[in-house]
Amino acid sequence: MTELQILFTGILVLLLAATIVAHVLDEVRPSPSVDNLIARINAWWIMVLALAIAFGLGRTAMVVLFAFASFNAMREFVTIAATRREDHLAVAAAFFIILPLQYYMIWMDWYGMFSIFIPVYAFLLMPIVAVLKGETEDFLVRIASVQWALMIAVYCVSYVPVFLSLEIPGFEGKNLLLIAFLILIVQLSDVLQYVWGKAIGRHKIAPRLSPSKTIEGFLGGVISATLIGAAMFWITPFTFWQAGLMALGISLMGFLGGLVMSAIKRDRGVKDWGDSIAGHGGFLDRLDSLVFAAPLFFHLTRFFWMTNL
Amino acid sequence: MRRLAAHFVAGAIVIFARALTAVRGVWKGVAPAPTRRVYFANHTSNADFILLWAAIPPQYRRHTRPVAAADYWFKNKLRTFIGRDVVRGVLIDRDPETRSEDPVTQMAEATDAGDSLIIFPEGLRNMTGADLLPFKTGLFHLATARPELELVPVWIENLNRVMPKGEIIPVPFLCTVTFGAPLAYSTDKARFLQTAYDAVLALKPDTGDG
Numbered sequence: 001m002t003e004l005q006i007l008f009t010g011i012l013v014l015l016l017a018a019t020i021v022a023h024v025l026d027e028v029r030p031s032p033s034v035d036n037l038i039a040r041i042n043a044w045w046i047m048v049l050a051l052a053i054a055f056g057l058g059r060t061a062m063v064v065l066f067a068f069a070s071f072n073a074m075r076e077f078v079t080i081a082a083t084r085r086e087d088h089l090a091v092a093a094a095f096f097i098i099l100p101l102q103y104y105m106i107w108m109d110w111y112g113m114f115s116i117f118i119p120v121y122a123f124l125l126m127p128i129v130a131v132l133k134g135e136t137e138d139f140l141v142r143i144a145s146v147q148w149a150l151m152i153a154v155y156c157v158s159y160v161p162v163f164l165s166l167e168i169p170g171f172e173g174k175n176l177l178l179i180a181f182l183i184l185i186v187q188l189s190d191v192l193q194y195v196w197g198k199a200i201g202r203h204k205i206a207p208r209l210s211p212s213k214t215i216e217g218f219l220g221g222v223i224s225a226t227l228i229g230a231a232m233f234w235i236t237p238f239t240f241w242q243a244g245l246m247a248l249g250i251s252l253m254g255f256l257g258g259l260v261m262s263a264i265k266r267d268r269g270v271k272d273w274g275d276s277i278a279g280h281g282g283f284l285d286r287l288d289s290l291v292f293a294a295p296l297f298f299h300l301t302r303f304f305w306m307t308n309l
Numbered sequence: 310m311r312r313l314a315a316h317f318v319a320g321a322i323v324i325f326a327r328a329l330t331a332v333r334g335v336w337k338g339v340a341p342a343p344t345r346r347v348y349f350a351n352h353t354s355n356a357d358f359i360l361l362w363a364a365i366p367p368q369y370r371r372h373t374r375p376v377a378a379a380d381y382w383f384k385n386k387l388r389t390f391i392g393r394d395v396v397r398g399v400l401i402d403r404d405p406e407t408r409s410e411d412p413v414t415q416m417a418e419a420t421d422a423g424d425s426l427i428i429f430p431e432g433l434r435n436m437t438g439a440d441l442l443p444f445k446t447g448l449f450h451l452a453t454a455r456p457e458l459e460l461v462p463v464w465i466e467n468l469n470r471v472m473p474k475g476e477i478i479p480v481p482f483l484c485t486v487t488f489g490a491p492l493a494y495s496t497d498k499a500r501f502l503q504t505a506y507d508a509v510l511a512l513k514p515d516t517g518d519g
Contacts, residue, residue, distance in 0.1 A: 071481070075331070079483040085473035092478045269515075274483055276331060 003235045007180055008052055015044060039279030047277075047286070051183070055176055060107065062161045062179070067103040072283040074099065074153035076273040080265070081145035086135040090126050090146050098122045099154050106158055109165050118155040123147055152261075152291055153284070159294035166298075168305045171237040181236050181243075182250060182297050185229045186289045189251040190258070193221025210262045222251040237305055249300065250293045257292025315394035322395065323370075326356070326363045330471060330484035334364030337512065338490025339461055341366045345420050346459040348373070348488070349448055351441050351509055352429035353469035360468050361427055362396065364486035375427040376416055378403050399426065413450045420455055430505065436474060441510050444502045452494050452501070460492040462505065464512035487512040 001009070022038045054065040078091055098118065105114035127143045163178045197217025205215045229247020233240045261284065265273065274282025284291075326332055334341075350361055358375035365373055379400040382392030392398045399419045402408035416426055428451075430444035452460060464487045472479045489512045495501040 072331075075481040075483055078481075079467065083470070085470070085476075088473055088476050088478075088480060092476075092480045095481055096478070274331075275333065 003174070003177055004055065004180065007177075007184070007235060008048075008055075011048055011184075015041065015048060018044075036279050041279075043277045043279050055180070059161070059164050062164065062176075063103050063107045066157055066161050067099065069283055069287065070099055070103070070154045070157045071095070072274075072276065073157060073287055074149050076282045076284050077149040077153050078146070080268040080270050080273070081149060082138060082141050082268075083145055084135065084138070084142060086133040087130050087142050087146060089133075090129040090143070093129055094122070094126070094146055094150050094154075098125075098150060102154055102158050103161075106161055106165075111165060114158070114162070118150050122150050126150070156291040156295055157287060159298045160290070162298060163301075166302060166306060168237050168301075169307055171305075177235045178237075178301065181229070181232060181246075182294060183290065184232070185225055185247045185250045186254045186293050188228060189221050189225035189254050190289055191221075192224045193217045193255070196220025196224070206259055206262075209259050209266065213258075218255060222248065222255065225251045246297065246300065250297050253293040253296050254289030257289045260292070261288035311394060315390070318391070318395045322359055322391075323363045326359050329479055329481050330360065330468070332360050332363050332484045332486060335485055335487040337487055339459075339488050341369055343369060343372070344425075344459050345423065345457075346373075346425040346461050346491075347420075347448070347451060348425065348427045348461050348463050349430050349505065349509065350427065350463035350465050350486075351435065351513075352431050352433070353435050353465070354472060355434065356472065357429065357465055357468060358396065358427050360465055360484055361463060361486050364488075369425070372423065373425040373427060374399050374419055376401060376412075376429075380404075397424075413447060413454055416447075416451050417454045420458055426451075430502075434474075440513060441506065444506050446498065446502065448505060449498050449501050453496075456494050460494070460505070462489040462492060462508035462512060463487065464489075464509060464514075466514055485514070487514070 018041050022034065022041055026034050026038060050065060054061040074095065078094075083091055102114055102117055105117060126146050127139075130139070130143050130146070160179055160182070163182070164175050166175055166178070168175075193213070194217065197212065197214045197220075200220070201214030201216045203215045204211060205213050205218050226244050226248040229250070230240050230244030232247075233243035236243050236246075238246060261273075265271065272281030273284035276282055277286055280286050348361060350357065358377070362370055362373065362375065374397045377392060377398045377400055379402045382388050382398060382400050392400060399415055401412040401415055402410070416428070419426060428448065430448045431442040432445040433442070435442050448460070452458065465484070466487070467482045467484045470480070470482045471484065489508055492505055492508055495504065
């Protein structure tokens with residue numbers, strides 16, 4: 001078996017175990033939180049299936065899958081953002097020009113362009129499109145909302161398929177494993193923080209931002225995700241210690257990303273980003289940690305492991 | 310042939326509305342049912358009835374007809390096809406001078422045939438900044454003529470952001486359609502209309518700027 005097959009087999013076993021435990025719990029002690037757990041696990045099956053198909057089909061499927069995720073994430077973002085009708089053209093451009101171009105350039109592997117396209121060109125284009133309407137009220141807030149929507153939901157999310165373009169000596173043709181490592185650690189860290197928090201959580205870590213997060217959950221989740229990451233070094237180009245440090249970085253960024261996205265939700269007065277993923281909320285509720293972890297993990301890997309920059 | 314095409318176009322319109330807005334029916338005060346109903350909703354966009362229509366499960370959607378202005382829907386061939394064949398609109402003449410049929414009678418007869426209705430009691434699309442404009446009296450007269458109908462208040466959220474007036478490109482925003490509890494009938498016209506108005510407004514989500 002290849003590393004990827006072993007990995008997916010492991011995840012399937014894990015999901016199967018979780019499904020059985022949840023349904024046993026539902027028989028023994030049914031409650032709304034068990035219902036929510038089952039909904040979450042069912043959604044995990046679908047997400048893992050979608051990822052498995054994209055991994056199996058390769059580059060194009062990966063680009064399409066994350067373009068789809070970006071579309072959904074950006075729709076959630078602009079829905080709660082403070083845009084007005086004067087921003088219509090800017091928002092339309094973000095959806096129908098910037099998003100497809102970004103993923104097209106990733107697909108064709110044009111690093112020099114896709115790595116700066118949104119932070120430079122889209123950043124400057126959005127306020128220009130909006131300013132031509134002549135509406136100055138709340139201009140900064142409105143246009144910053146559109147820029148943030150593009151940075152978070154498109155630019156940062158699009159880093160995931162970009163891993164396929166890396167050229168690491170001795171790791172040729174195995175870049176999918178880096179994506180698997182990233183997604184696995186980010187999501188495990190989220191789940192483990194939740195599990196540790198439920199089990200032994202006492203002290204709130206950020207009561208105003210995210211009342212359910214605890215210090216115990218944070219430490220337990222980050223430490224266990226780091227250990228798992230180190231133990232997974234054999235699927236990466238890293239050594240044991242390097243893989244552990246990468247997993248630590250990914251977990252910490254994921255945690256902080258979750259806090260930032262929570263702050264935005266609270267500011268806009270919503271609890272979840274949407275409800276398209278039963279039990280989880282919206283796409284952004286599932287992607288928030290990944291959004292912050294992916295760019296850092298990508299650039300660290302690129303900087304230290306790619307020889308011919 | 311025409312019916313088949315209408316059926317196909319109806320499906321395509323619903324799929325398009327879903328893809329763009331991920332529209333979701335929130336059945337807060339009532340569940341989807343074959344009961345004959347009058348859904349009355351806020352009106353900010355020409356596509357309102359499509360969204361409301363898409364939020365109703367398909368088996369009931371076929372028996373739910375929007376009430377709309379004949380002058381708008383008979384303007385050209387495409388609109389006539391969509392208004393009359395695809396959504397099976399109850400098309401009423403807004404001008405009392407020219408019309409041959411009384412709109413309330415037209416609506417009542419449609420419900421007698423077993424169908425539910427979608428109406429927008431504000432009369433015109435709401436282009437002001439206000440949440441909801443005062444209601445016209447048609448809803449009251451229909452309720453008086455057919456007291457057995459279930460009157461369901463509905464709030465359509467965010468559709469005006471998808472395609473504001475004067476824009477031609479629709480933009481993706483998440484939309485919801487919230488269905489409230491059926492209204493009690495009252496013989497007092499002013500009181501009835503006020504209760505109906507409040508019932509619709511009460512369904513507006515209180516998050517974000519809307």
